[in-house]
Amino acid sequence: MGSALHPPDHRAPADDPRTPSDVLPAQVRAAFPALAESTETYLDSAATTQKPGAVIETVRDYHAVATANAARGTYPWATALTQQIEAVRRRTARFVGAAHDDEIVFTAGATAALNAVALSWGLTALDDGDEILYGPTDHAANVHPWYLLRDTLARFGRRIELVPYRVLPDGRADTTDIAGKLSRRTRLLTVTHLHHVFGALNSLADIEDRIPGRVVRCYDCSQSGGHLPVDVTALGADFAVFAAHKMFAAPGTGVLYCRRRVHSALRPFLPGGGTDADLTADGFEAGRMPGLLEGGTPNIPGILALGTALGVLESFDMATIAAHNRALTLRLIDGLRPIPGLRFLPGPAQAADSTGHGILSFTVDGITAADLGFVLAEYGFLVRTGTHCVPGTAMDRESVRVSTHVYTGLDDIDRFVDRVRTLAEELS
Structure with a gap:
């Protein structure tokens, strides 16, 4: 494990059967002080990313x-x-x-x-x-x-x-x-x-x-x-x-x-x-x-x-980060799709091919996006809600947005899906 100032090489060896999503999060979370000290699950990286210790030290x-x-x-x-x-x-x-x-x-x-x-x-x-x-x-x-x-x-x-x-x-x-x-x-x-x-x-x-x-x-x-x-x-x-x-x-x-x-x-x-x-x-x-x-x-x-x-970012390798976010997005789509009353906004869930870049938005029948976001936060899941800075009436509904990065793990996605499923079932 590298220090917060010098992250280790997180890329899996060529013969490693695990995907980047299996390897990365457990190795990198300690390099982000806010995550290392928090019990919450941060799923709002499209709004702003967490800061590595090296960046914090540079500013200081x-x-x-x-x-x-x-x-x-x-x-x-x-x-x-x-x-x-x-x-x-x-x-x-x-x-x-x-x-x-x-x-x-x-x-x-x-x-x-x-x-x-x-x-x-x-x-x-x-x-x-x-x-x-x-x-x-x-x-x-x-x-x-x-x-x-x-x-x-x-x-x-x-x-x-x-x-x-x-x-x-x-x-x-x-x-x-x-x-x-x-x-x-x-x-x-x-x-x-x-x-x-x-x-x-x-x-x-x-x-x-x-x-x-x-x-x-x-x-x-x-x-x-x-x-x-x-x-x-x-x-x-x-x-x-x-x-x-x-x-x-x-x-x-x-x-x-x-x-x-x-x-x-x-x-x-x-x-x-x-x-x-x-x-x-x-x-x-x-x-x-x-x-x-x-x-x-x-x-x-x-x-x-x-x-x-x-x-x-270069130490993680951008192609590896992209592959990691794709795996997380597909896992999220597969987990959320069967949930009753859950509706996806346009995006990778509607795409003909299996794609994803770490951003997914949805609504759940019977509860506003703002209320759902509040309840999720009570359970430790930090997501963005609203119309997400889309101007005027171009966005016809508010939604919950989940966004990931290299420090997000498959375990985070699975626990999030379980919580949304439980809430949706209670509403239905």
Whole structure:
């Protein structure tokens, strides 16, 4: 067993007959202090992941040892932090599959990153009559910025259209509908890579040859980042956003991937100290990436924590984590399906093939999702309930969402299923 600072290699040997789900949880829970000290079963990793001891120590060490500002001084404490942040940028680029380090921008979170796309690209790149294709059941962070962008541009006489696309019964974005709605005015196509309620994985690969080169593609990878392998280059993304706190790191830090082909169209969205730009006699002249979009003092402990978190994720191996979550999801579906009165939302339970990525949502007849979540918490099962930040009336019902990660075990799933079955039987 490794220490909390240095997790062991958790991958099963090639000749080990056990699945990752048999091997992993018993070996890793001790590396997450909140889990090691708790009797509850945490099933809300889509909201935020638990933090390894190594990440906690990284945040503590920044505040306790050689605290300074990065890129602001020439003394050793400051220069060391500057170098460390650039090292995290390089590591992040490799982790998400970016071709170049300058395509990685650190933000205050995934929500801030999506708003940065609207403000740094949308305000200046979109013309009157242009269109944005979006998923109305996506997280509010991937819907509200486009509505605000439309309203802001309208105040200056530019009218853009927001065009919603359909969702299939298995929770995936309907790429046939997307392809049919692409027009000569389409400038942005935004999609959630892994849906935060449905747990469905989206790709535009099957309509790749039907998407014109002028269409900028934006992926919300808030749920896929840190839960399964992500390669933004393979996705064909121009923009992609990640939430560090869903990747074992601390809240208040996000990643915005900006493909080099869009760099020339970007303007600062948060100009200030550190922004790569110049004031000239003729006005404001934008500089180079990523400094162009990184004004102000960064969240230094958050960025350092992200670097540590990526190391922890890599020690587990992302393919192994994805296989683990798939096994847990299938076990959950098989256990819940026979329960009377239980209804699945769109997602892996409706898919034709055996798939799953650690997110599943459902309701039970005779009890509200909020009440069911409260009762489950009384028995030690921590789940998310509600409409899960889907805006407006796009989500027609509240639900219970179960979400897993590498520290979740088959035993957790089995005990959870037993409890839901007992409650459903009592209600019926």
